[in-house]
Every structure is written in C-alpha cells, then in structure tokens.
Amino acid sequence: xxxxxxxxxxxxxxxxxxxxxxxxxxxxxxxxxxxxxxxxxxxxxxxxxxxxxxxxxxxxxxxxxxxxxxxxxxxxxxxxxxxxxxxxxxxxxxxxxxxxxxxxxxxxxxxxxxxxxxxxxxxxxxxxxxxxxxxxxxxxxxxxxxxxxxxxxxxxxxxxxxxxxxxxxxxxxxxxxxxxxxxxxxxxxxxxxxxxxxxxxxxxxxxxxxxxxxxxx
Amino acid sequence: xxxxxxxxxxxxxxxxxxxxxxxxxxxxxxxxxxxxxxxxxxxxxxxxxxxxxxxxxxxxxxxxxxxxxxxxxxxxxxxxxxxxxxxxxxxxxxxxxxxxxxxxxxxxxxxxxxxxxxxxxxxxxxxxxxxxxxxxxxxxxxxxxxxxxxxxxxxxxxxxxxxxxxxxxxxxxxxxxxxxxxxxxxxxxxxxxxxxxxxxxxxxxxxxxxxxxxxxx
DNA sequence: AAAATTTGTTAGTCTTGCCTAACTTTTATA
DNA sequence: TATAAAAGTTAGGCAAGACTAACAAATTTT
Numbered sequence: 001x002x003x004x005x006x007x008x009x010x011x012x013x014x015x016x017x018x019x020x021x022x023x024x025x026x027x028x029x030x031x032x033x034x035x036x037x038x039x040x041x042x043x044x045x046x047x048x049x050x051x052x053x054x055x056x057x058x059x060x061x062x063x064x065x066x067x068x069x070x071x072x073x074x075x076x077x078x079x080x081x082x083x084x085x086x087x088x089x090x091x092x093x094x095x096x097x098x099x100x101x102x103x104x105x106x107x108x109x110x111x112x113x114x115x116x117x118x119x120x121x122x123x124x125x126x127x128x129x130x131x132x133x134x135x136x137x138x139x140x141x142x143x144x145x146x147x148x149x150x151x152x153x154x155x156x157x158x159x160x161x162x163x164x165x166x167x168x169x170x171x172x173x174x175x176x177x178x179x180x181x182x183x184x185x186x187x188x189x190x191x192x193x194x195x196x197x198x199x200x201x202x203x204x205x206x207x208x209x210x211x212x213x214x215x216x217x
Numbered sequence: 218x219x220x221x222x223x224x225x226x227x228x229x230x231x232x233x234x235x236x237x238x239x240x241x242x243x244x245x246x247x248x249x250x251x252x253x254x255x256x257x258x259x260x261x262x263x264x265x266x267x268x269x270x271x272x273x274x275x276x277x278x279x280x281x282x283x284x285x286x287x288x289x290x291x292x293x294x295x296x297x298x299x300x301x302x303x304x305x306x307x308x309x310x311x312x313x314x315x316x317x318x319x320x321x322x323x324x325x326x327x328x329x330x331x332x333x334x335x336x337x338x339x340x341x342x343x344x345x346x347x348x349x350x351x352x353x354x355x356x357x358x359x360x361x362x363x364x365x366x367x368x369x370x371x372x373x374x375x376x377x378x379x380x381x382x383x384x385x386x387x388x389x390x391x392x393x394x395x396x397x398x399x400x401x402x403x404x405x406x407x408x409x410x411x412x413x414x415x416x417x418x419x420x421x422x423x424x425x426x427x428x429x430x431x432x433x434x
Numbered sequence: 435a436a437a438a439t440t441t442g443t444t445a446g447t448c449t450t451g452c453c454t455a456a457c458t459t460t461t462a463t464a
Numbered sequence: 465t466a467t468a469a470a471a472g473t474t475a476g477g478c479a480a481g482a483c484t485a486a487c488a489a490a491t492t493t494t
Contacts, residue, residue, distance in 0.1 A: 005451065027472055040452055042473060047450095059459060059472060090332040100326045107320045115307040222481065244442055257482055259443060264480090276442060276489060439492070448483075458473070464466090 004106045007075050008034060009044050010053060011105075013064050014072035019162075025062045070137055077133040079105040080126035081116050087127040088120065094127055094178070095169030128169075129160030129179050129215065147183065148195070148211035155184045156216035163213045172214070175204050183216065221323045224292050225251060226261050227270060228322075230281050231289035236379075242279045287354055294350040296322040297343035298333050304344040305337065311344055311395070312386030345386075346377030346396050346432065364400065365412070365428035372401045373433035380430045389431070392421050400433060 002010070012033040016025045031041035045062065048054045053068030064072060082104040086092040092100070114135065117123075124140055125131055131139040150156050158181045161172065176199050177183070186196040186203065193208035219227075229250040233242045248258035262279065265271045270285030281289060299321040303309040309317070331352065334340075341357055342348055348356040367373050375398045378389065393416050394400070403413040403420065410425035 003450080028470085036451085037453065038472065039454080039474080043451075086329070090329070090336055092328075092332070096328070100324070100329055103324045103326070104321075107317070109317045109320070111309075111313070112303070112307070112317055115309070119307055220480080245440085253481085254483065255442065256444080256484080260481075435494105437492100437494080439490100441488100441490070443488070444486085446484090446486105448481105450480085451478105453478075454476090456473100456475085458471100460469100460471070462467100462469070464468085 001108075002071065006044070006048065006051075006053075007071070007106055009041075009048060010064065010068055010072040011075045011079075013054065013062065014069065014076065017064065027062075030062070073133050073137040073139075075105050077137070078107070078113055080130060080132040081113060081120065081123070083126045083128070084120050084123050084132070085116060088123075095166045095173065097127055098164045098169075099166065127179075128164055129158075144215040145217060146212050147185075147197075147206075147214040147216050148193075148208055150183075150185045150216060152185055152187055155182055157182055158214060159217045160215040161213060162215060168213060171210070175206070176200060176202050177214075218325075219288065223261070223265065223268075223270075224288070224323060226258075226265060227281065227285055227289040228292045228296075230271065230279065231286065231293065234281065244279075247279070290350050290354040290356075292322050294354070295324070295330055297347060297349040298330060298337065298340070300343045300345070301337050301340050301349070302333060305340075310390075312383050312390065314344055315381040315386075316383065344396075345381055346375075361432040362434060363429050364402075364414075364423075364431040364433050365410075365425055367400075367402045367433060369402055369404055372399055374399055375431060376434045377432040378430060379432060385430060388427070392423070393417060393419050394431075 009030070012030055013025060016029060016033060027038045027041050027045065030045075031038040034041065045054060045056060048068070049056055052065055053071060054062060054064055056062045079101045082101040083097040086097040086100060087094065117135075122134075123132055131141065133139040144160065145156070146162075147156065147158075158177060158179060160179075161169065163169075172178075181199055184198040186198055188195050194205050195208070195211050196203060196205050198204075226247070229247060230242060233246060233250060244255045244258050244262065247262075248255045251258065262271060262273060265285070266273055269282055270288065271279060272282055273279045296318045299318040300314040303314040303317060304311065334352075339351075340349055348358065350356040361377065362373070363379075364373065364375075375394060375396060377396075378386065380386075389395075398416055401415040403415055405412050411422050412425070412428050413420060413422050415421075
C-alpha cells in the first residue's frame with residue numbers, strides 16, 4: 001500500500017518523464033514539482049527504489065520501473081476520471097476541477113473507480129483534453145503540437161492544455177478560448193516572440209510561454 | 218485546518234456522545250473506537266483541547282465544544298452524502314458504502330459537498346436510514362426504538378441500523394431485511410433472549426445483540 | 435474502609451516526511 | 465584543463481501520530 005505522498009512522487013516522475021521526453025529527470029526538478037527540497041526528494045527516491053518502483057543509483061539516472069509506471073498511470077486515471085465527474089456531473093468549471101481531483105485521486109477503491117468510469121460512460125478525455133487511461137493503463141496518445149509551433153497565417157484547433165494551474169486556465173478562459181476552439185495565428189513579433197491570435201473574430205496577443213502551454217491540432 | 222486523524226477523533230467523540238446519551242465518554246472508550254491505545258487518544262485529547270475543539274481536564278469529563286461539534290457534524294454530513302452518492306448513483310450495495318465513504322469524508326472542498334448535495338437532490342437520509350445534516354448542521358432526529366424493545370406479537374418497520382460494519386449489514390441482508398421492511402416479533406426465548414421474527418413470510422431467529430442494533434419505528 | 439480492579443496519564447521511543455547545513459560529484463565555463 | 469557553478473547526497477533535527485511500560489487516580493468489590 002502506497003501513502004498519498006509516495007503516490008504523488010510516482011505521479012510527478014511520470015509527468016516529468018512524459019513532458020521532457022528526452023531530458024533526464026533529476027532530484028532538483030522532481031523536488032521543484034513537489035514543492036519540497038532536493039534532500040527530501042532524495043530520501044523518497046531511496047525509499048521508492050527499495051520498494052522497486054524506481055530504478056536509480058547514486059548520482060545516476062532516475063527511471064520508473066514497470067510497476068512504478070503502472071501505479072503512476074493508475075493515479076492519473078483516477079485523477080482524470082474525477083475531473084470529468086466534477087466537470088460533467090457536478091457542474092464545476094474547467095479551472096476548478098484540478099485542485100479537488102488532487103485529493104480525490106488518492107481514494108483507494110478499485111471498485112469505485114471502475115463504477116465511476118462506467119457512470120461517466122467510459123470517457124476517453126478529461127475536461128482539459130488529456131487522455132484517460134483505461135483499466136489496463138492504455139490511453140490514446142494524440143500528437144501534441146503547441147500553439148507556438150503554428151505558422152503565421154495558419155489556423156488550428158485547441159485540444160489540450162499543458163498546465164492545469166488555475167491561474168493559467170483562467171487566463172485561457174479570459175481570452176475567450178476553450179477546448180475545440182479554432183485559433184488563427186495572425187502575426188509574431190520578432191522582438192519577443194509575442195503571438196497575435198484570432199479566436200471567434202476576437203484578436204489578442206499572447207506570450208511565447210503561453211503559446212507553449214496550449215496544445216493544438 | 219484539521220488533519221484526517223483529528224477529524225476522525227472529533228467524529229468518534231460525536232458518535233460516542235450521541236450513542237450513549239447519558240454515559241460519559243472516556244479515554245479508553247474513545248481509543249477503542251479509533252483502534253488506538255488509550256495513551257494515543259490521551260495525547261490527541263490534549264491537542265484538541267489546545268485547539269479548543271474539546272473541553273476537558275485531567276481525569277475529568279470529555280466534551281466537544283460547540284466548534285468541535287460543528288466540525289464533527291460537518292464530517293458526518295460529508296460521510297452520509299458520499300454514501301448516498303455511492304448507493305444511488307454508482308450502484309454500490311448497502312454494505313459496501315461505509316468503507317469508501319470513510320475516505321471520501323476527508324476531502325476538503327465546501328463547494329464539492331454543496332454541489333454533491335444538490336446533485337443528489339438534497340437527500341434527508343443516507344442508505345442506512347441515518348439523517349444527513351444540512352449546511353447549517355441541522356438534521357432530522359427520528360425517535361429510534363430498537364428491535365429488541367418491540368413486544369411479542371407487535372409489528373414494526375425497520376428504519377436504520379446502529380452498526381455500519383460490513384459484517385453486520387451482510388447478515389441483515391441475509392435475513393432478507395432492508396430499510397422500510399415490516400418485521401413482526403413472534404416470540405422471545407427466556408433462556409438467552411433470542412428473538413423470533415417474521416419478515417415477508419420468512420421466520421428467523423436473531424440474538425439480543427443483533428436486535429439492539431436494528432432501529433425500528 | 436481497605437484492597438483490587440479499571441481507567442487515565444506520563445515518559446520515552448519509533449516511523450514518516452519534511453527541513454537545514456555541510457559535503458561530494460558532475461557539468462559547464464573561462 | 466582547471467575552476468566555478470549546479471546538481472545530488474548525507475547527517476542531524478523536528479513535528480505528527482502511533483506505540484510500550486510504568487505510574488497515578490478513581491471506582492468497585494469485599
């Protein structure tokens with residue numbers, strides 16, 4: 001049985017490895033993700049190695065074992081199902097679901113999650129556009145192009161966000177953006193890379209950082 | 218902010234004071250309810266006194282303060298709403314809901330609970346027949362007579378259970394009993410108080426202990 | 435009322451998960 | 465390549481929540 005804290009470490013490790021495809025995961029980065037100090041993360045890595053959820057040697061690379069990855073994906077499954085429930089059934093808004101799901105994802109009951117999945121009609125994506133793993137841990141992986149990769153004059157469709165923080169999502173909403181919205185890239189500034197976009201007749205300027213956090217297709 | 222553990226202590230204190238109306242709550246009894254040793258319960262009592270959720274002096278009586286009682290009732294509200302959700306929406310059986318609700322009751326989000334309440338149509342009773350407190354902490358208090366109090370030859374209706382353990386509830390189901398069922402008391406044995414009951418044409422014998430855990434009207 | 439039993443309390447220890455401070459290894463830079 | 469910077473590690477401490485063992489107070493029994 002894993003503690004909530006251990007589960008959070010596994011989830012963070014999965015997230016980091018999936019986000020920075022090729023980059024390697026480090027103690028510092030892991031610690032930053034979890035808002036703890038590197039020393040703390042280091043302690044936990046030893047513990048998770050002991051329990052064989054991660055592979056790693058002193059000063060070496062950190063990798064989830066198959067078992068660790070399975071656990072981590074299951075937590076993601078729970079998180080995204082709860083987000084979907086909050087959004088679809090309880091009428092939570094897009095940017096409110098994450099925080100509560102962070103708590104709900106640690107509830108231990110396979111039966112509960114399977115029944116919730118069924119109740120929601122086996123959804124494939126959560127309210128942020130992220131794929132929901134099935135009982136076997138499989139999930140649809142859509143190719144994620146960032147808004148920042150779109151050429152001037154091209155249009156695209158918003159399919160997901162990279163950052164689930166409330167502050168980011170509220171900004172997204174403020175710009176009139178939402179899942180499946182059509183976005184046209186009007187221009188880019190040479191100076192700082194600011195991008196001018198048009199959404200439903202409305203033009204706005206967004207930063208490169210912002211554009212790197214919006215997935216489109 | 219209260220920890221899950223602290224919440225469980227408050228809940229246990231409320232439960233004990235409501236069950237044994239006049240009897241006084243003791244360290245030992247509290248410890249037994251929470252599956253900890255008396256010394257542990259004692260430590261926590263000091264802490265809860267410090268935070269002014271309980272009133273008590275060394276070797277003296279233990280009482281929840283108004284604040285403590287409010288907190289405790291709110292946890293009960295959450296617990297019973299979750300049980301109702303599991304039973305009504307997710308198709309859990311009567312005897313499975315308690316365990317999962319024990320975890321769900323600690324999720325911190327007032328918004329979540331209010332929305333859940335609304336989604337369930339503001340239910341007044343949970344699947345075990347226990348009243349669900351409203352946002353103000355008020356709840357319907359129905360007079361609870363025990364099956365063991367029913368006279369020979371009399372009939373009654375089952376309205377709630379005193380013990381939510383899976384083992385007890387499964388036994389209830391096995392006897393063909395459920396909420397709102399009509400129960401007729403056929404006879405009582407002088408020897409050990411065993412009671413013969415009839416439910417939907419079916420006769421069974423139940424122990425005094427069992428009969429003291431079934432509320433009827 | 436004294437003795438025995440039950441109930442309640444204190445002191446000291448353990449584990450988990452976090453911290454700081456100091457140190458070591460690796461990587462980047464001059 | 466030597467040195468500076470960054471990243472990673474270790475040692476020692478702290479708070480929460482549990483435990484055991486020993487002790488104190490209250491209650492029951494004789």
